[in-house]
Amino acid sequence: SQQGEEDPQALSIQEGENATMNCSYKTSINNLQWYRQNSGRGLVHLILIRSNEREKHSGRLRVTLDTSKKSSSLLITASRAADTASYFCASQSNFGNEKLTFGTGTRLTIIP
Amino acid sequence: DADVTQTPRNRITKTGKRIMLECSQTKGHDRMYWYRQDPGLGLRLIYYSFDVKDINKGEISDGYSVSRQAQAKFSLSLESAIPNQTALYFCATSRDRFTDTQYFGPGTRLTVL
Numbered sequence: 001s002q003q004g005e006e007d008p009q010a011l012s013i014q015e016g017e018n019a020t021m022n023c024s025y026k027t028s029i030n031n032l033q034w035y036r037q038n039s040g041r042g043l044v045h046l047i048l049i050r051s052n053e054r055e056k057h058s059g060r061l062r063v064t065l066d067t068s069k070k071s072s073s074l075l076i077t078a079s080r081a082a083d084t085a086s087y088f089c090a091s092q093s094n095f096g097n098e099k100l101t102f103g104t105g106t107r108l109t110i111i112p
Numbered sequence: 113d114a115d116v117t118q119t120p121r122n123r124i125t126k127t128g129k130r131i132m133l134e135c136s137q138t139k140g141h142d143r144m145y146w147y148r149q150d151p152g153l154g155l156r157l158i159y160y161s162f163d164v165k166d167i168n169k170g171e172i173s174d175g176y177s178v179s180r181q182a183q184a185k186f187s188l189s190l191e192s193a194i195p196n197q198t199a200l201y202f203c204a205t206s207r208d209r210f211t212d213t214q215y216f217g218p219g220t221r222l223t224v225l
Contacts, residue, residue: 033213041219092212
């Protein structure tokens with residue numbers, strides 16, 4: 001089963017609004033990453049946050065990490081129609097297993 | 113040109129056929145991965161390779177095999193395709209364990225009838 005679970009599964013907002021997506025994971029991690037996938041296409045890396053970091057910014061993206069709750073959130077500010085995509089979190093375990101475990105994704109729709 | 117390419121992009125085949133999906137990369141990365149994506153299930157790891165001589169099973173390797181022909185090439189084979197292997201297949205690469213950002217190919221949509 002997937003370690004990561006995103007919430008909500010689907011989100012629709014008006015252009016210009018902020019979008020927040022959440023991710024939970026089950027085991028201790030080295031880092032957590034967020035990826036975007038446009039419909040039927042490959043995933044594109046957005047941002048990586050390490051286990052010793054609590055918040056990270058990249059452009060209109062803000063990621064937080066709470067290791068005590070084993071959760072992360074992705075905030076997209078001032079959303080644009082081009083942000084319409086599916087967003088996945090992926091966690092890298094720190095148990096010597098270096099693979100990424102992907103969540104089930106949040107489908108974000110930006111309404112113009 | 114794309115850094116990670118996959119061929120074919122779409123394939124329809126019949127139950128019992130042997131299928132090979134190919135992945136090539138120009139990023140110079142040692143690590144390569146094969147995932148499958150099913151609706152509502154996210155990505156699941158099939159096989160991964162940390163270098164040409166190091167190949168490892170992922171969480172769903174049954175019914176699949178791989179070959180790492182060179183640093184740049186990693187192929188996935190379905191020995192005898194079955195309908196529940198219908199999915200979107202992605203190849204990915206990464207540089208090393210400390211910057212484990214993965215770079216994905218465009219995907220292969222496989223349909224097994």
